[in-house]
Amino acid sequence: xxxxxxxxxxxxxxxxxxxxxxxxxxxxxxxxLIITTAVSFVVGLAFQDISxxxxxxxxxxxxxxxxVVPPWPFLTRNPVTWLPEMxxxxxxxxx
Numbered sequence: 001x002x003x004x005x006x007x008x009x010x011x012x013x014x015x016x017x018x019x020x021x022x023x024x025x026x027x028x029x030x031x032x033l034i035i036t037t038a039v040s041f042v043v044g045l046a047f048q049d050i051s052x053x054x055x056x057x058x059x060x061x062x063x064x065x066x067x068v069v070p071p072w073p074f075l076t077r078n079p080v081t082w083l084p085e086m087x088x089x090x091x092x093x094x095x
Contacts, residue, residue, distance in 0.1 A: 014071065021075030025068045036060040 036057055044053030
């Protein structure tokens, strides 16, 4: 029972995601940071308080980290199927 829980925790923190998951994460980070930067700036400007700008930006960045850092199951849906290992070929002969 303890080994099963330990194995689940190890799988959770292993950190492997597939290429499509990496592409999704990259797009999400890109758009999220652009939008939250603009919203944080507007909110800070509207309230004339730079602390609102920083709190909103860093809070949204923390939420973004929770979304993209762990290898969630939706990021590992498309595993890579590797080709089988080929035996070494001896094409060059010693002369």
